Amino acid sequence: MKQSPKLPAEKRQAQLIEAAMKIIYKKGYAGATTEAIAKQAGLSKGALYFHFGNKEDIFFAVVKEMSGRHFSIITKSLLEETNPQKGLEKMIKNALGLVAEQKYFTLDFWNHAKRVKKIADYLENQHNEIEKELVAYLKKNAGMTKKQGQTLYLLLHTLFDGIVVRHQCCPSCVNFERLQKDVMDMTKLFLHKR
Amino acid sequence: MKQSPKLPAEKRQAQLIEAAMKIIYKKGYAGATTEAIAKQAGLSKGALYFHFGNKEDIFFAVVKEMSGRHFSIITKSLLEETNPQKGLEKMIKNALGLVAEQKYFTLDFWNHAKRVKKIADYLENQHNEIEKELVAYLKKNAGMTKKQGQTLYLLLHTLFDGIVVRHQCCPSCVNFERLQKDVMDMTKLFLHKR
DNA sequence: AAATGAATACCTACTGGTCAGTATGTAAGT
DNA sequence: ACTTACATACTGACCAGTAGGTATTCATTT
Structure with missing residues (x-):
């Protein structure tokens, strides 16, 4: 060569x-x-x-790059809408888009990342940063308390993680449109019930 | 030796x-x-x-054993209650109990299982068997259609998967009681809105 | 009852393939 | 000419799987 x-x-x-x-x-x-x-x-x-x-440094660099892209997509979605329902919907839609387009972390990424402390720490920090952004957004645009914002984020994140898993373990089971609708319903419920 | x-x-x-x-x-x-x-x-x-x-056969045997135990716990929970709300609650509680007690599949199990066709097929079949049980239960005790039962199952399963992921990636983030309550709220919503 | 032989469940040492990482060589650029 | 970014051949650790050995068990024979 x-x-x-x-x-x-x-x-x-x-x-x-x-x-x-x-x-x-x-x-x-x-x-x-x-x-x-x-x-x-x-x-x-x-x-x-x-x-x-070493190989792990390569992986860490990849995780950072991907995570940065996710962060950017999510915060951008929120910034584009001041109506909380619309902002969350756009965020959810774009996040699920990442999964559908195979641009999000796979089980394998998670599986390895969580075994390496510096990467796990980094991802946890990113998680917290996104939470902060969302909580601030919900506080400003929907009058939610920090606690409520955090709870909604955890719930949405959990649903999202589940969709990622389902998508990977059983691609034919996952109807993105249906699940997106369900996630949005969840969001609506939360926004109106608190 | x-x-x-x-x-x-x-x-x-x-x-x-x-x-x-x-x-x-x-x-x-x-x-x-x-x-x-x-x-x-x-x-x-x-x-x-x-x-x-070979090693894979060992793994397959392990997956079968664990899966059988899960199936047994879930179906038993349903059998013990004819009231759908109570049956689902018991099922959810026991399923989450498996995760909390570290008796459920980890990301690593999934990650490997999905790469081996016979194991992935086996797990998909188990998934379908549990779905059948739940759908039959909901039809009998809550008058749900098959489609509705399937949708509820997918949603619950998705939430459950997400909890597994969250629990593994960030154990301190997961408040089992809180999430259990949210999952039950979801269930209630579904039971009453259809 | 004890001895013997055969089958098989289990043990140990070995084999060979894989691959992360390294030492050395060299091409690119100033 | 010198530095450094890149290429190639090599090294050694790891581990799934295997070949050969042996201990356990049971049935049969003495």
């Missing part, structure tokens, strides 16, 4: 992260060999290791 | 299955070496392989 022209570190790393995301998504963490990741990026394993200390 | 006295095949296999369950629960499928499983059973790897063809 001819040596690739050099690239600035951050461009090269972004390329490697994209490649790793694809392979890990497809084969799971264990199945994603560093060889396969390097090949997907059109580079050598040596190049991969030049940029990342 | 002194050779263990012989046991009837089914007793020995049950012993190995229990051992495998423990180790796989603790370390995940990949982390559960055949050596560790054998050691947990107080036997040798050779003995393990005498009874099971």
Whole structure:
């Protein structure tokens, strides 16, 4: 293999992260060999290791990238609507869109991430950040208390996680439209009952 | 190591299955070496392989055993109550009890199971069997149509899955009592709104 | 009752494949 | 010429599965 022209570190790393995301998504963490990741990026394993200390660092970089994208999509959805019902609906719709388009974390990601403390901590922190955003949004636009906002978030997150699992374990069972409607009903109930 | 006295095949296999369950629960499928499983059973790897063809067969046997126990707990809960609200509550309570007591499938189980067709098929079949039981129960005791029963099951199952995920990714986030109450509210809503 | 032989359930040492990570070489760029 | 980003060949740890050995058990024979 001819040596690739050099690239600035951050461009090269972004390329490697994209490649790793694809392979890990497809084969799971264990199945994603560093060889396969390097090949997907059109580079050598040596190049991969030049940029990342070990396989776990690669995975962490992938998780951060994906998590950042999710965060961005969610907060953007909320920002676009001041009506709480509409804001939540848009958020739910877009979040489920990620799953349907196979752009969200899989069971395998979770399974590995939770075993690595720094990654688990990072994801928990992201979880808290999103919660903060939503709670602030609901407080401002729906007059909810912090506690109520947190409860709604937990419930929605739980439903969402469940949908991810269902989608992966039994794709034919999951009717996204139906579930989206149910999740929205839940949201409505919560907004009007508190 | 002194050779263990012989046991009837089914007793020995049950012993190995229990051992495998423990180790796989603790370390995940990949982390559960055949050596560790054998050691947990107080036997040798050779003995393990005498009874099971390969590691996957061991895992399949474990999944079947656990799944059978879940099925039994769920159907028993329903049988004990003819009042639908009470029956569902008992079922939900006992199901969540499995999770809280760390007796239910983990992300790791799912993650591996879904990659092995015969296991995925088996679990899907179990899923359908439980659905049948619940649908029949709701039809008989709540006058629900099959479709409605199926929808409620999917929703409950989704919530349940989400709770499993939450519990594993962030144990401190999961207030079982709170979530149980929310799940029951969901159920109530469904029972009264249809 | 004790001895013997056969079957089989179990044990131990081994094999070979896999792959994360590394040492060394070299091409790209200044 | 020098630095560094990248490539290649290699290393060693790990572990599922296997081959050969042996202890346990039961049935038969003495």
